[in-house]
Amino acid sequence: MKHFFTLLSHEIRMLLVSPSTYLAALLFLSFMGFIFTTILESYSKAPLELSPAQVFFQLFWLPVLFMVPMLTMKCLAEERRLGTIETLLTTPVTTTEVVLGKYGAAYLLYLALWGSTAGFFLILRKFSGDVRFMDPGPLLGGYLFIAVSGLLFVALGVFASSLSRNQAVAGILCFTMIFGLIFGLSFLAGSSILHREALQPARQAVEYAQVLTHRDDFTRGVIDTRQLLFYLSGTVLALIFSILGVEAKLLHS
Amino acid sequence: MPDTPAIEVSHLVKAYAGVTAVNDINFKVARGEILGFLGPNGAGKSTTMRILTGYQPATSGEVKVCGVSVALRPDEVKRQIGYMPENNPLPEDMRVSEYLYFRGRLKEIKRRMLGPRIDEVLELCDLKRVRHKIIGQLSKGYRQRVGIAEAILAEPPVIIMDEPTIGLDPHQILIVRDLIASLRGRMTVIISSHILPEIEMTCDRVLIINQGRVVAQGTPADLRRDVLGHSTYQLEVAGDTASLPLLLATIDPTLTVTAEGEPDGEGFRRLTLSTENDGELGESLLRTLSSQSYRLRALSRTNPTLEDVFLAATRRSWDVKSGDLRKK
Numbered sequence: 001m002k003h004f005f006t007l008l009s010h011e012i013r014m015l016l017v018s019p020s021t022y023l024a025a026l027l028f029l030s031f032m033g034f035i036f037t038t039i040l041e042s043y044s045k046a047p048l049e050l051s052p053a054q055v056f057f058q059l060f061w062l063p064v065l066f067m068v069p070m071l072t073m074k075c076l077a078e079e080r081r082l083g084t085i086e087t088l089l090t091t092p093v094t095t096t097e098v099v100l101g102k103y104g105a106a107y108l109l110y111l112a113l114w115g116s117t118a119g120f121f122l123i124l125r126k127f128s129g130d131v132r133f134m135d136p137g138p139l140l141g142g143y144l145f146i147a148v149s150g151l152l153f154v155a156l157g158v159f160a161s162s163l164s165r166n167q168a169v170a171g172i173l174c175f176t177m178i179f180g181l182i183f184g185l186s187f188l189a190g191s192s193i194l195h196r197e198a199l200q201p202a203r204q205a206v207e208y209a210q211v212l213t214h215r216d217d218f219t220r221g222v223i224d225t226r227q228l229l230f231y232l233s234g235t236v237l238a239l240i241f242s243i244l245g246v247e248a249k250l251l252h253s
Numbered sequence: 254m255p256d257t258p259a260i261e262v263s264h265l266v267k268a269y270a271g272v273t274a275v276n277d278i279n280f281k282v283a284r285g286e287i288l289g290f291l292g293p294n295g296a297g298k299s300t301t302m303r304i305l306t307g308y309q310p311a312t313s314g315e316v317k318v319c320g321v322s323v324a325l326r327p328d329e330v331k332r333q334i335g336y337m338p339e340n341n342p343l344p345e346d347m348r349v350s351e352y353l354y355f356r357g358r359l360k361e362i363k364r365r366m367l368g369p370r371i372d373e374v375l376e377l378c379d380l381k382r383v384r385h386k387i388i389g390q391l392s393k394g395y396r397q398r399v400g401i402a403e404a405i406l407a408e409p410p411v412i413i414m415d416e417p418t419i420g421l422d423p424h425q426i427l428i429v430r431d432l433i434a435s436l437r438g439r440m441t442v443i444i445s446s447h448i449l450p451e452i453e454m455t456c457d458r459v460l461i462i463n464q465g466r467v468v469a470q471g472t473p474a475d476l477r478r479d480v481l482g483h484s485t486y487q488l489e490v491a492g493d494t495a496s497l498p499l500l501l502a503t504i505d506p507t508l509t510v511t512a513e514g515e516p517d518g519e520g521f522r523r524l525t526l527s528t529e530n531d532g533e534l535g536e537s538l539l540r541t542l543s544s545q546s547y548r549l550r551a552l553s554r555t556n557p558t559l560e561d562v563f564l565a566a567t568r569r570s571w572d573v574k575s576g577d578l579r580k581k
Binding site for chain 1: 269270303306307308309310328331332334336337338340342343344345346347355356358359360361403
């Protein structure tokens with residue numbers, strides 16, 4: 001693992017010097033800011049039961065669906081397209097280190113982008129002078145949910161990137177996987193197919209893997225270790241598959 | 254283990270889905286030797302090199318670098334090798350010195366040593382002027398030299414370069430050639446190239462592969478003898494050429510006329526002679542011919558170039574291959 005930090009710092013450095021990172025961050029923040037103001041506007045019209053933070057995190061899937069593919073589609077696909085993966089893997093670096101380095105950098109950027117949205121709440125508090133808007137429970141829970149679920153989403157993106165040398169294909173694949181994870185499973189839980197007696201275990205498993213339910217639990221301040229485990233194990237699995245994906249391409253290239 | 258050869262390849266086979274890219278290749282490279290790797294496109298050069306670096310696994314056979322098996326201990330082998338792949342892939346958005354620093358760290362050069370070493374390779378590869386430029390903006394020649402600088406950065410005992418001189422102008426080729434020659438004795442170098450005079454000038458030994466098989470190997474001089482099996486002389490002579498073969502046989506039994514031109518206005522005709530004798534026959538030819546009332550205007554020994562050897566060797570194996578096909 002001694003090259004992991006070399007690779008990670010290299011990746012972060014490349015992100016920091018690249019103008020596209022800042023452009024993406026700017027667009028992301030304007031988009032999130034738009035959502036946030038829309039929420040505030042609805043609050044100004046009528047009193048609502050939920051806190052603004054809860055409503056804000058209810059829409060987490062919208063940026064996730066678009067942002068995660070864009071952050072991750074490049075990482076391994078481009079290395080292979082340019083052929084630099086060949087020079088990278090002929091140094092004493094293991095595939096695991098390369099994949100983890102890419103993953104780490106993408107995840108940190110994901111966290112940084114989401115973290116910067118915390119500024120909205122600070123601004124709101126400063127100018128409204130009302131502490132109620134800054135309900136720390138849902139806020140902390142929401143950001144914790146973003147951090148934990150992001151582990152899995154970014155890992156899925158890295159996995160998609162390991163499968164194709166075409167960035168667009170990797171991006172769409174990642175989008176589809178995350179969409180399937182969030183909405184596909186929720187659709188499956190609601191469908192009548194799983195209501196048969198024989199499929200009871202499958203239904204339980206699907207109900208346990210509801211990302212939207214997890215979000216509600218987290219923003220309510222309920223942190224369930226089973227949910228944490230779901231994301232952690234999913235992340236590990238996706239990363240293992242990414243490593244295998246890269247190595248399989250070497251075997252058959 | 255200084256006695257073990259730097260590279261030992263035995264019965265190497267690599268098959269892609271249905272296609273055998275490398276078919277039972279055997280060769281050895283001694284330490285400090287510079288080996289030229291020749292072959293037409295698709296002969297299996299790049300595949301062999303990739304297997305040597307441990308980037309791709311072989312289907313069967315054994316490859317050892319400095320006595321260490323590539324398949325069993327790839328990590329150790331990767332520390333012994335500096336590799337520049339085909340087409341020299343480089344990240345577009347890094348500066349030259351940054352890139353070398355990053356690669357140096359990956360190759361486990363100590364931070365303290367890395368700075369001076371980068372200066373050294375930049376100097377060696379004549380890259381000092383562009384050290385702060387972004388690689389994506391460099392011209393082909395510079396990019397190529399960045400690749401070479403990267404390969405020699407960690408001073409590995411074995412350097413493998415896939416077509417290092419492709420796309421360079423003659424002046425830059427000269428620099429690269431000197432650079433490779435300066436590694437002679439210190440590092441083992443394997444280079445593949447299509448530029449044959451290049452290989453001939455820099456390499457101690459040449460390996461020609463075609464269709465995944467080794468078709469010829471040895472020093473350039475050996476190859477000439479083995480593959481072409483003769484030396485040729487060109488002369489312009491006036492006189493009766495009918496009795497010439499008999500006369501030539503007295504000089505050397507294998508000396509024969511292979512081509513004869515039409516006489517020009519002054520009665521001189523151009524002859525091409527061929528012999529299996531490697532020795533210098535020019536003087537005896539001169540003396541014998543002029544003593545026998547032949548008038549001689551020009552005499553030269555033509556040296557077959559490596560190109561002739563290459564063409565002969567690869568054509569020969571091509572014939573073998575197409576013969577096989579016909580039998581099927």
